[in-house]
Amino acid sequence: MSNWVSVCELKDITPGTGVCALHNGEQVAIFRVSANExxxxxxxxxxxSKANVMSRGITGALxxxxxxxxxxxxxxxxxxxxxxxxxAEVSLKVYPVRVNAGQVELG
Known part of the structure; x- marks a missing residue:
């Protein structure tokens, strides 16, 4: 069972962009992808780059x-x-994310 924590409202993330949220002491980049919502x-x-910048990246498909x-x-x-x-030897940590009553939650 996961504990879900609200980090922002869905309306705070413009489609096609990302935002950064602090979750359990870690910076998490949350993306709202336009193509599949x-x-x-x-x-x-x-x-x-060894910098906390992923939320400023550009989303797409490849x-x-x-x-x-x-x-x-x-x-x-x-x-x-x-x-x-x-x-393939490098990866980013992935977090469970969902929308609940208009709130973006991380698990």
């Missing part, structure tokens, strides 16, 4: 996978799995 949550920490391009060096990360598409 889904939410994804991954670590905000970019392992290549090879049929919903992804975010890191804003610094442009590596692509699968938003569902966290896997880096250019380097």
């Amino acid at each position: 889904q939410l994804y949550a991954v670590s905000n920490y970019d392992p290549f 090879g049929g996978r919903v992804m975010v391009a890191a804003p610094m060096y442009k590596q692509h990360f699968d938003l569902a799995t966290g896997e880096c598409l250019e380097d």
